Amino acid sequence: MQTASNGPDQPLYYQDATALAALIRTKQVTPREVVQAHLDRISAVNPALNALVTLLADEALQAADAAGKAVMSGAPLGALHGVPFTAKDSIDTAQVLTQRGSPIFHGRTPDVDATSVARMKQAGAILLAKTNLPEFSYSTETDNLLTGRSNNPWNLARTPGGSSGGESAAIAGGLSPLGLGTDLAISVRGPAANTGIIGFKPTHGRIPMTGIWPRVPRRNWHVGPMARSVHDVALAYSLLAGPDGLDGFATLPRHFDTGVGATPDRPLRVGWLVAPGFGPIDAEVAATVQAAAEALHGAGCVVEPVRIPALEQEHPLALFNQLHVMELKPAFAEATAGHEAEMFAISKAMLATPDTALRAYVLAEQAAERLRDGFAAYFQRYDALLCPVLPLPAYAHGLSELVINGQTVPATYIQNATVPLNVTGLPGLSIRFGTSHDGLPIGVQLVSNWWAESTVLHLAALLESVSPVRDLHPAL
Template sequence: MTKEIIFSDATKLAELIRTKEVSPVEVVQAHLDRIAAVNPKINAIVTLADGALKGAMAAEAAVLAGDELGPLHGVPFTVKDSIDTADVATQRGSPIFKGRVPDVDATSVARLKKAGGILLGKTNLPEFSYWIESDNLLSGRSNNPWDVTRTPGGSSGGESAAIAAGMSPIGLGTDLAISVRGPAAQTGITSMKATHGRVPMTGIWPRAPRRFWHVGPMARSVRDIALAFSQLAGPDGQDAFATSIGQFDAGIGRQPYRQLRVGWMVGPGFGPIDPEVAATVKAAAAALKDVGVFVEQVSIPALERDFALDVFNRLHVMEMKPAFAEATAGHEDEMYKMSKTMLSLPDTSMKDYIDAEQAAERLRDGYAEYFKKYDALITPVLPIPAHKHGVVEFLINGQKVDATYLQGATVPLNITGLPGLSMRFGTSKERLPISVQLVGSWLAESTILHLASLLESVSTVRDQHPDL
């Protein structure tokens, strides 16, 4: 039963608890045991929440008393260590914030708790959530459960590794350019960055540049992502960006009223893509076509005119540098390599900054034009599967690029605020997960969740787990 518990999705666990087939105490204890067994090898969990078992006992009492139960009642969840958790350390991957314990939960954490979830622990990240590997001076490096010599990604790499390894069924990560979707792809789980403003960023640091940051669910299944998003979405009266209108329909199994139109592309506009990844995107497109979706290969000219990664780099440095400088002032000897790199970068000139802002508008317009004709887009998440630790330069499909290019297909959605979902749909020749990204128009999370559920239903890799 323990193996069934640790590799069940959150929806299944909530059902088992609701029907009294397992108790919340059994579920939480099974995950604590799993953490004790495999976390020394993976280093995904950096802090355990002292009140998890006590919360599980209270949840069990509520079930036995016949109380009204939330949709995640008794289900443990984990949270990236940049997201505030009341009375549980939130240290942001830095010795500068060692021992920092917030008084109040971030809005996203509070909403999962309100749904009945039980905070299990905090997960690893790069210093200040700023890099594509989860490594820092405070808690060290996280490893990929599929191959510990490889990274589980960043910046939500500890969260992705914890879920993939069976230490947590569901959790929260943040995303500036890649950070919930990339790690999910590298570890074979599912995640979603919703439309910007759908989920409040209250209680999460860093916030600059605010228009690019997102918080989103990471889990084992598409239905878990839909369930979590239904609880997370909506303004909180504190994050001024979180004012998006529109209702979310969590019924991902419902048939749309017309045939959906979906395009797929592996470039140009993303940088080089490994042939195995490109083949997986094409296979996902073919699978949707087989179940009745109209699918065709497309291009988006705006992505060819303005390379989104270059646009992002010219915009975010000017806004993140002051935040990093303020946080590290007087603590320069406790900074890790990426903070030092950030602070050493030259300022963007005002002309280049304005040009980049105009390029960002052109990218938004380009996607708007695309979504006049199509309901969704299938792309790669990453150009390659999970890579070895510490690699900073890659040869991808014959082209040499630096590590920032891993963000080529994900960062356009941060610039434009579009929703994107990452899910596994293939396996590399080295037996590593390969994922695809489903992109929807603004506020169209229901559409990409529906399409993802169709892909999940025909997937041959859905129930595969790392052997630890």
């Protein structure tokens, strides 16, 4: 089920972060009122969702009171002054539990904020809670032995995805206006598609991974903002991006245009692709991608169907598995030594996976390079790619296999359209543009060239402006 509300008539817990910041800055509402509205919503809804695992109610209210005094004194205000935000529980938060979804790290409290959290706070945002995740962020289903399973606010019997599933469920359900997730293969964009919000994975290295575990394979890990509007993810991205002197992949200076509201000097060329390259895709998902393509054409873009030969030839998910297991296994083994009985089933299965032979590893690295070359050639002709995020809408909890258009595939197949962007480091954004026959969100994925996040954000803003599902919320 879903409800629709628009603009200023929305309750505070469904206002965008940018709208809340404006209301606070103009003294139409106090930071305490904003935080309290979210705390009330959390009390009403989180027992069903289990999206939040550590709630900072007292700390957030104290920070809100301090933020309110700053407003009244006329002090300079950050872009998110007084606005609450949440962070996935793999992201370090100073003096706040960061337990990585595992009993092995029960009670772990870091001393220092991750760079991404510190930058949100520097902009005036208030940390409200930590959100649930699969153990060590290693699953497309958000479940673990420490804090349990998260549920999709659109249908509690369906998954919100993983690994940033608690974050996506919290934002979709009105528990948080803005959050931080991480993405190794799917983990920001997939959960966003499952719950109907926006998840943005910038170019690899745009946002430092400092203070986030595991750090391997760091050439595939990304941090990304999650929210209910394009303006919110664009604003968060502008605050989060840039080197911190600690992450050797984050080296590009912080001078860029987010692209929202900008007018390109020529029509953007957009290719759209459903198949081949991603395998079987649910018919409703395919129709939603085509509808988004038609909407972009109507907005003045040059849009045409495309094929990307490298996607068909290199099998990105298979090569990703060959590469990342070899790097994750030592980190997992070290972290869990002596605590094997406390590990979740997915982590145990990963450690039991046979090592990739050296020759196969080298061949997979070479295939990853060819995939990058294939996308480089594609972006010589096109500004962006429009494609699915997931091959089907949110599915039932605990499935090991999926049936898509009559074809049975492993549940890991859910990553087929997202993992190519982790292997290559390309930026990608998930935005809802449709609804399934049983009321579940359907997202589409926008991809641009490396470092061209402004293109993705501009196109997302165009889609958002004509979206048939804008401002729909789950009826919780």
